[in-house]
Amino acid sequence: MTWTRKDLLDIQSLSLEEITTVLDTASAFKAVGQRVIKKVPALRGKSVVNLFVEPSTRTRISFEVAAQRLSADVINFTTEASSLKKGETLKDTALNLQALNADFIIIRHSAAGAPHFLSRVLNAHVINAGDGAHEHPTQALLDAFTIREKKGRISGLNVTILGDILYSRVARSNIWAMRKLGANVTLCGPPTLVPRAFEQMGCRVTSDINAAIGDADVINLLRIQHERQRKTMFPSLTEYTSLFGLTKARLADLRPDALIMHPGPINRGVEIDSEVADGSRSVILEQVANGLAVRMAALFLVNGGRGPQEVDADRTAALAA
Amino acid sequence: MDGPSIHRAISRIARQIAKGQHHPGDLVLVGIQTGGVRLANHLAGRIRDLLGHEIPVGELDVTMHRDDLDQRLAPPVHATKIPVDITGKTVLLVDDVLFSGRTTRAALDALNDFGRPRRTQLAVLIDRGHRELPIMADFVGKSVTTAQDDRVEVEASESDGWARVTLHTAQHSSGSNP
Numbered sequence: 001m002t003w004t005r006k007d008l009l010d011i012q013s014l015s016l017e018e019i020t021t022v023l024d025t026a027s028a029f030k031a032v033g034q035r036v037i038k039k040v041p042a043l044r045g046k047s048v049v050n051l052f053v054e055p056s057t058r059t060r061i062s063f064e065v066a067a068q069r070l071s072a073d074v075i076n077f078t079t080e081a082s083s084l085k086k087g088e089t090l091k092d093t094a095l096n097l098q099a100l101n102a103d104f105i106i107i108r109h110s111a112a113g114a115p116h117f118l119s120r121v122l123n124a125h126v127i128n129a130g131d132g133a134h135e136h137p138t139q140a141l142l143d144a145f146t147i148r149e150k151k152g153r154i155s156g157l158n159v160t161i162l163g164d165i166l167y168s169r170v171a172r173s174n175i176w177a178m179r180k181l182g183a184n185v186t187l188c189g190p191p192t193l194v195p196r197a198f199e200q201m202g203c204r205v206t207s208d209i210n211a212a213i214g215d216a217d218v219i220n221l222l223r224i225q226h227e228r229q230r231k232t233m234f235p236s237l238t239e240y241t242s243l244f245g246l247t248k249a250r251l252a253d254l255r256p257d258a259l260i261m262h263p264g265p266i267n268r269g270v271e272i273d274s275e276v277a278d279g280s281r282s283v284i285l286e287q288v289a290n291g292l293a294v295r296m297a298a299l300f301l302v303n304g305g306r307g308p309q310e311v312d313a314d315r316t317a318a319l320a321a
Numbered sequence: 322m323d324g325p326s327i328h329r330a331i332s333r334i335a336r337q338i339a340k341g342q343h344h345p346g347d348l349v350l351v352g353i354q355t356g357g358v359r360l361a362n363h364l365a366g367r368i369r370d371l372l373g374h375e376i377p378v379g380e381l382d383v384t385m386h387r388d389d390l391d392q393r394l395a396p397p398v399h400a401t402k403i404p405v406d407i408t409g410k411t412v413l414l415v416d417d418v419l420f421s422g423r424t425t426r427a428a429l430d431a432l433n434d435f436g437r438p439r440r441t442q443l444a445v446l447i448d449r450g451h452r453e454l455p456i457m458a459d460f461v462g463k464s465v466t467t468a469q470d471d472r473v474e475v476e477a478s479e480s481d482g483w484a485r486v487t488l489h490t491a492q493h494s495s496g497s498n499p
Contacts, residue, residue, distance in 0.1 A: 002394055003394065003395050004394055021397075024397070024398075025395075025397070025398050027400075028382065028384075028398035028399065028400060028401070029398070031400065031401060031402075032385070032401075035434060035435065036434070036435070036436075037433075037434040037435075039434075040385035040386065040431075040434070041385065041386055041430070042384075042385040042386075042387075042390055043390075070385075300385075300395055300398075301395045302395075303390060303391070303395060304390065304393060304394040304395030304396075305394065305395070
């Protein structure tokens with residue numbers, strides 16, 4: 001098991017072995033969180049910049065705590081108080097951060113591909129914390145980690161992703177991860193938000209919630225992304241809840257051992273009832289706790305990985321020797 | 322070094338350890354991942370036979386405390402399990418091969434996060450020299466003269482057995498039994 005990548009940009013380009021390496025490494029880091037002293041010196045002297053050009057609390061704080069537990073220094077960057085507001089380009093902002101000795105840049109951006117772009121122009125390690133509706137790799141990895149921990153395996157499980165798929169980066173990253181790990185993936189939601197095109201990613205697509213949840217081992221709920229919808233995709237939230245919400249009444253249709261997951265923030269009474277979110281089958285808060293371990297693993301692994309520039313420099317040095 | 326001589330060396334170390342304990346009830350063995358864990362379990366069995374009570378055994382992964390993380394790909398991280406509070410105890414760190422001393426240094430740091438032992442000691446199966454830090458073992462199975470770029474391989478077989486210790490010399494990779 002080896003990890004050679006300098007960055008963590010998406011799930012799509014990862015191999016099954018690389019995904020498994022992250023999950024195994026995260027297990028070891030989860031144990032660190034259960035010690036009296038929850039800090040290890042692995043990234044001592046390194047700087048991690050949280051470059052969040054889009055709002056976030058959970059993911060940003062999770063990366064911040066993860067970096068601190070690895071003994072790195074953390075700088076939080078918010079758009080409101082930055083020169084991005086004055087018209088500076090993302091590239092210039094990032095190059096300036098690198099000039100200030102940032103070793104890691106955790107980026108969240110509304111434009112798909114922004115982390116990939118930065119990874120090409122920076123020597124610093126880049127971790128994608130969500131780019132538009134494209135990918136959110138650490139969320140998919142923490143979901144996979146939680147499922148593996150609870151179920152002992154992922155291969156062969158029926159995983160249903162319910163809600164706004166079209167605008168969801170969590171959905172895309174999860175579909176890639178679950179397919180690579182061998183799960184059967186069902187997508188369910190209003191046809192406007194779950195187009196048939198997703199069948200090309202190897203998923204079953206349905207608008208019938210009863211068909212989607214009855215045999216599911218895992219139900220991953222997604223929030224309606226008001227901020228990404230340019231027009232109304234369904235008549236009303238009330239109708240959405242009655243057709244696609246995981247309500248208290250629908251609990252009876254689930255398998256008794258089904259896991260209920262949600263990447264947060266949850267909209268109680270819309271996609272999920274409070275009784276379900278706080279019920280015994282819900283692992284929503286465990287997902288948050290596992291996110292810490294997965295992000296520690298991601299930082300730790302990419303720290304050892306090297307970019308093409310450094311590999312080239314090594315090759316030149318080897319030829320000269 | 323063949324299987325029976327490894328077993329003899331472990332028995333001898335066990336006797337020395339048992340004899341050296343003023344408070345045998347306070348002894349905790351901690352094997353360094355991955356090579357030291359098997360040896361720690363084996364040693365604990367022998368010491369138990371000598372002292373007449375169970376010896377707690379832990380596993381310690383030092384990866385996160387290494388000093389070369391920037392110069393290599395991220396190494397695999399293994400489990401750390403320390404079953405008892407080590408504060409005030411005698412902790413015996415166990416590793417298969419002692420070389421530069423850097424792993425031991427990392428282990429001492431890692432141990433710090435779990436408590437403050439009254440005393441920490443080190444037992445190794447093979448001491449191959451070439452220390453880069455001021456560290457020495459309290460208990461040594463066998464000291465071997467090696468060149469800096471030789472490789473010492475400790476092989477365990479299934480069941481309880483220790484197969485052999487092989488010194489692979491850098492010049493010709495065929496290997497020889499020291």
